[in-house]
Amino acid sequence: MTNFVDLFESCSWDETSKSIYTKTSVDVERALNSSQRTLEDFKALISPAAAPYLEQMAQISQRLTLKRFGKAIQMYVPLYLSNECNNICTYCGFSYDNKVRRKTLSPMEIMQEVVVIKDMGYDHVLLVTGEANQTVHTEYFKKVLELIKPHFSHISMEVQPLDTEDYKELIPYGLNTILVYQETYHQEDYKKHHPKGKKSNFQYRLETPDRLGESGIHKMGLGVLIGLEDWRTDSFFTAMHLNYLEKKYWKSKYSISFPRLRPFSGGLEPKVAMNDKELVQLICAYRLFNEEVELSISTRESIVFRNNIVKLGITSISAGSKTNPGGYAVEPQSLEQFEISDERNAKEIAQMISSQGYEPVWKDWDMSLTKN
Ligand code: SF4
Numbered sequence: 001m002t003n004f005v006d007l008f009e010s011c012s013w014d015e016t017s018k019s020i021y022t023k024t025s026v027d028v029e030r031a032l033n034s035s036q037r038t039l040e041d042f043k044a045l046i047s048p049a050a051a052p053y054l055e056q057m058a059q060i061s062q063r064l065t066l067k068r069f070g071k072a073i074q075m076y077v078p079l080y081l082s083n084e085c086n087n088i089c090t091y092c093g094f095s096y097d098n099k100v101r102r103k104t105l106s107p108m109e110i111m112q113e114v115v116v117i118k119d120m121g122y123d124h125v126l127l128v129t130g131e132a133n134q135t136v137h138t139e140y141f142k143k144v145l146e147l148i149k150p151h152f153s154h155i156s157m158e159v160q161p162l163d164t165e166d167y168k169e170l171i172p173y174g175l176n177t178i179l180v181y182q183e184t185y186h187q188e189d190y191k192k193h194h195p196k197g198k199k200s201n202f203q204y205r206l207e208t209p210d211r212l213g214e215s216g217i218h219k220m221g222l223g224v225l226i227g228l229e230d231w232r233t234d235s236f237f238t239a240m241h242l243n244y245l246e247k248k249y250w251k252s253k254y255s256i257s258f259p260r261l262r263p264f265s266g267g268l269e270p271k272v273a274m275n276d277k278e279l280v281q282l283i284c285a286y287r288l289f290n291e292e293v294e295l296s297i298s299t300r301e302s303i304v305f306r307n308n309i310v311k312l313g314i315t316s317i318s319a320g321s322k323t324n325p326g327g328y329a330v331e332p333q334s335l336e337q338f339e340i341s342d343e344r345n346a347k348e349i350a351q352m353i354s355s356q357g358y359e360p361v362w363k364d365w366d367m368s369l370t371k372n
Pocket of ligand 1: 085086087088089092093094095096129130131199
């Protein structure tokens with residue numbers, strides 16, 4: 001196997017889906033009792049047959065998470081740098097065909113946003129842009145990293161997929177983590193949701209984690225946009241991707257996120273709805289499958305859900321997020337990428353975490369220690 005595409009092409013979506021939906025309680029019990037869980041076990045844990053075992057899964061997930069991560073919950077916040085985008089994505093407020101005012105933050109505006117974010121207590125920031133290669137390109141990212149690096153101990157980015165050489169150039173500027181969601185592993189549906197722009201190239205996106213691994217990135221984040229396709233099958237392919245990457249690029253760390261389709265201006269209804277119980281099942285299934293992976297929950301989720309999920313397996317959480325460029329200080333009223341659900345500020349989320357006996361962690365101590 002030279003890269004993930006080879007492995008991916010050897011698996012059929014329909015057969016994978018069928019194999020998940022035909023798992024039985026015997027398969028689920030085998031998965032629960034196993035000490036070294038396989039991808040087949042993961043299928044059983046995300047299958048409908050596992051629904052009656054949710055309590056048991058939650059208990060194991062909690063135990064494994066405590067063993068590996070203790071009671072620490074990492075806090076991070078997104079900083080939207082630009083809503084310019086050359087792609088059409090059917091589910092996003094920044095889509096090229098959405099007639100909204102476009103904005104890319106200047107260095108001075110970025111620093112205005114940084115002041116507010118620092119004031120909220122954050123030391124880990126996630127930089128987000130659309131895909132506008134003429135405006136937000138590697139040179140722009142270098143300038144932004146240079147500007148903000150002195151203020152943060154961990155910088156993540158969620159921007160257009162880049163070439164390996166670009167990632168290699170950005171890492172010395174202080175880039176720690178790249179998030180790149182496949183959105184869906186269903187190739188035909190992917191085309192329907194990405195009809196125009198560079199993002200319509202399914203294969204280039206699918207190969208991005210391989211390019212990241214080759215660049216030697218510290219951490220990469222994977223995931224799908226839940227709601228575009230059958231979440232169980234999509235999640236299986238994500239787990240398979242994670243499994244492949246961990247073996248091949250073992251020096252990098254990995255995280256998984258669970259974005260569920262949210263309303264935005266011009267909204268798309270989820271094709272496949274996922275209820276809260278199913279999301280808990282999925283989070284626990286990932287933890288049972290992989291004790292090392294970081295699991296992240298954003299402000300897309302509701303207050304009640306986020307309060308309850310803290311103890312069940314997640315390791316990082318965002319709070320007080322604005323999903324528009326300039327949203328914290330420069331231009332609070334500009335168009336959001338999507339509506340957030342949990343509007344509590346960072347302090348309130350930190351209090352909620354502490355009240356459950358967990359510790360909100362604002363600084364990524366690992367990174368600072370490895371640098372000394
Ligand atoms: S999801 Fe990303 S690439 Fe697609 S329209 Fe939104 S910002 Fe652009």
